[in-house]
Amino acid sequence: MKIDGKHYRTIWLAEDGWSVEIIDQTRLPHEFVIARLETTEDAAHAIKSMQVRGAPLIGATAAYGLCLAIRKDPSDDGIESAAEFLAAQRPTAINLRWALDEMRAALRNIPYEARIKTAYERAARLCEEDVETNREIGERGLGLIRDVWEQNEGCRVNILTHCNAGWLACVDWGTATSPIYQAHDSGIDVHVWVDETRPRNQGAALTAYELGAHGVPHTIIVDNAGGHLMQHGQVDLCFVGTDRTAANGDVCNKIGTYLKALAAHDNNVPFYVTLPFSTIDWSVDNGFDIPIEERGQEEVLEMRGRLDDGSVHDFCIASPGSPAGNYAFDVTPARLVTGLVTERGIAEASVEGLQKLYPEHAAHE
Ligand code: MRU
Numbered sequence: 001m002k003i004d005g006k007h008y009r010t011i012w013l014a015e016d017g018w019s020v021e022i023i024d025q026t027r028l029p030h031e032f033v034i035a036r037l038e039t040t041e042d043a044a045h046a047i048k049s050m051q052v053r054g055a056p057l058i059g060a061t062a063a064y065g066l067c068l069a070i071r072k073d074p075s076d077d078g079i080e081s082a083a084e085f086l087a088a089q090r091p092t093a094i095n096l097r098w099a100l101d102e103m104r105a106a107l108r109n110i111p112y113e114a115r116i117k118t119a120y121e122r123a124a125r126l127c128e129e130d131v132e133t134n135r136e137i138g139e140r141g142l143g144l145i146r147d148v149w150e151q152n153e154g155c156r157v158n159i160l161t162h163c164n165a166g167w168l169a170c171v172d173w174g175t176a177t178s179p180i181y182q183a184h185d186s187g188i189d190v191h192v193w194v195d196e197t198r199p200r201n202q203g204a205a206l207t208a209y210e211l212g213a214h215g216v217p218h219t220i221i222v223d224n225a226g227g228h229l230m231q232h233g234q235v236d237l238c239f240v241g242t243d244r245t246a247a248n249g250d251v252c253n254k255i256g257t258y259l260k261a262l263a264a265h266d267n268n269v270p271f272y273v274t275l276p277f278s279t280i281d282w283s284v285d286n287g288f289d290i291p292i293e294e295r296g297q298e299e300v301l302e303m304r305g306r307l308d309d310g311s312v313h314d315f316c317i318a319s320p321g322s323p324a325g326n327y328a329f330d331v332t333p334a335r336l337v338t339g340l341v342t343e344r345g346i347a348e349a350s351v352e353g354l355q356k357l358y359p360e361h362a363a364h365e
Contacts, residue, residue: 001167001172001173001181001210001213001214002213002214003032003213004213008023009127009131009167009171009172010022010023010052010057010060010167010168010170010171010172011052011057011060011061011064011127011171013064013120013124014036018067018068018071018120019036019037019038019068020036020037020043020061020064020067020068021034021035021036021037022034022035022037022046022051022052022061023035023168024051025050025051025052025053025168025206026049026050026051027312028168028205028206028209029205029206029208029209030304030306030312031312035051037061037064037065037068038068039068039072040065040066040068040069040072040082040085040086042065042068043061043062043064043065043068043086044065044085044086044089046061047061047062047065047086047089047090047096048089048090050200053164053169053202054093054164054165054166054168054169054170054241055093055094055095055096055169055241055242055243055244055279056095056130056134056169056170056171056175056276056278056279057168057169057170057171058089058090058093058095058096058099059093059095059096059098059099059100059126059130059278060099060123060126060127060130060171062086062087062089062096062099062100062103063099063100063102063103063122063123063126063127064123065082065086066079066082066083066086066100066103066119066123067116067119067120067123069082070082070107070115070116070119071116074112074113074115074116075112079104079107079115080104083100083103083104086100087100090293091291091292091293092243092244092252092290092291092292092293092328092329093243093244093279094243094244094278094279094280094281095243095276095278095279098278098279099126099278102122102126103119103122103123103126106118106119106121106122107119107122127171130170130171130172130276131170131171131172131173132343133276133277133278133343134167134170134171134172134173134174134175134178134276134343135173135178136343136344137173137175137178137179137274137275137276137341137342137343138173138178138179138181138182139179139182140179140341140342140343140345140346141178141179141180141182141239141272141274141341142179142182142183142186144179144237144270144272144341144346145157145159145179145180145183145188145190145237146183146188148236148237149183149188149189152236154189155189156189156190156191157183157188157189157190157191157236157237158190158191158192158193158229158234158235158236158237159180159190159191159192159193159235159236159237159238159239160192160193160195160226160229160230160235160237160238160239160260160269161176161177161180161192161193161194161195161203161207161238161239161240162195162197162203162223162226162238162240162253162254162256162257162260163195163197163202163203163207163240163241163253163254163256163257164197164202164203164206164207164210165177165239165240165241165242165253165274166206166207166210166211167210168206168209168210169206169241174210174241175241175274175275175276175341176239176240176241176274177207177210177211177239178274179239179274179341180192180211180216180239181214181216184214184215184216189217190216190217191217191218191219192207192211192216192217192218192219193218193219193221193225193226193229193234193235194207194208194211194218194219194220194221195221195222195223195225195226195256195260196220196221196222196223197223197254197256198223198256198300199299199300199303199326200299201303202254203220204220208220223256226259226260226263227259227260227263227266227267230263230264230266230267230269231267235264235267235269236269236270237269237270237272238260238261238264238269238270238271238272239272239273239274239341240253240254240257240260240271240272240273240274241253241254241273241274241275242273242274242275242279243279243329244279244281244284244287244290245273245275245279245280245281245287245340245354246281246284246285246286246287246289246290247280247281247282247283247284247285247286247351247354247361248285248286248287248334248350248351248354249334249337249340249347249348249349249350249351249353249354250286250287250288250290250331250332250333250334250349251273251287251331251332251334251337251340251349252287252290252292252329252330252331252332253273253329253330253332254328254329254330255327255328255329255330256330257330257332258330258331258332258336261332261336261337262336264336265336270338270339271332271336271337271338272337272338272339272340272341272346273332273337273339273340273341273349274340274341274342275340275341275342276342276343277342277343277344277358280354280358280361282361287331287332287333287334288331290329290331292327292328292329292330292331293327293328293329294325294326294327294328295326295328296326297323297324297325297326299326300318300324300325300326301316301317301318301322301324302314302315302316302317303315303317334349334350335349337349340353340354342357344357344358345357
């Protein structure tokens with residue numbers, strides 16, 4: 001997508017052809033900074049510190065992180081320990097492990113001298129596939145928005161989203177935002193309610209930033225406002241992303257997603273989860289077996305902000321000395337999900353619904 005008229009992806013190879021460049025998301029929305037990754041440790045740090053975040057982008061970064069490792073040590077042991085090191089950086093998004101498994105599979109039985117080339121090719125392809133998959137998710141979701149627009153007789157369609165499942169969370173397009181961009185680009189009047197998404201404010205800082213850069217009308221709301229808006233008919237649809245979806249259609253996503261799904265259910269607002277195939281963990285039968293990341297309490301106790309002079313600071317916002325809990329994700333049970341919008345179509349959130357779309361996984365029961 002575009003920033004100031006220039007097309008960007010979230011990750012790309014630098015001009016030297018081997019190091020990797022990313023948009024440092026810890027600096028947004030105040031500063032647009034490109035960071036360079038030269039080692040596996042740099043890639044691991046980028047994932048852990050959330051310079052890159054969002055399930056698909058974490059996977060893409062890990063894939064390139066493995067390329068950087070292979071430059072130093074292309075042996076089986078070297079690849080294995082680098083993959084395990086990268087996989088350990090964040091526990092919840094399954095795309096991280098999925099991408100590393102894809103890389104390992106591509107490298108199996110490849111002679112040492114060809115491994116660097118093979119690895120970079122697979123990582124590049126993984127990024128291309130992410131872009132195409134998200135474009136397809138957007139096409140599927142666009143149909144849902146178009147239906148509401150027609151029912152509304154051409155009046156504005158209001159969509160609520162949580163966290164950032166936008167292009168900044170992927171290589172391009174985003175999952176939850178892809179239908180929104182496609183609707184906006186095709187002339188449908190869409191407006192997005194952007195949950196600020198405490199504690200790291202991915203909504204206020206990232207989703208609002210990217211929607212604004214693309215010219216999509218949007219309004220930032222506090223995380224607790226969604227239910228009120230739904231009660232007053234101000235939300236036509238919810239679109240969220242997911243970090244891992246279980247085989248039964250339970251959805252793990254950014255903390256607070258569950259409460260939005262409950263409010264949507266109570267108010268008959270359709271609640272759609274957008275996801276690529278790589279976010280489905282067929283080995284997990286239900287969402288409550290998904291590990292939930294717990295992060296440092298400083299993310300709750302402090303907030304980053306910019307002063308009028310342009311300087312960026314972290315501010316203490318809580319009573320000094322009080323401890324904080326920082327659960328990064330929650331699980332929305334399948335019964336609260338209207339549909340899973342994937343690159344293959346819209347699935348019912350159930351074992352049967354997912355297996356119908358992905359029959360190659362039907363053997364797992
Ligand atoms: O902690 P984050 O910012 O990595 O969490 C991101 C989310 O929860 C997204 O909604 C999810 O990864 C889907 S991104 C297409």
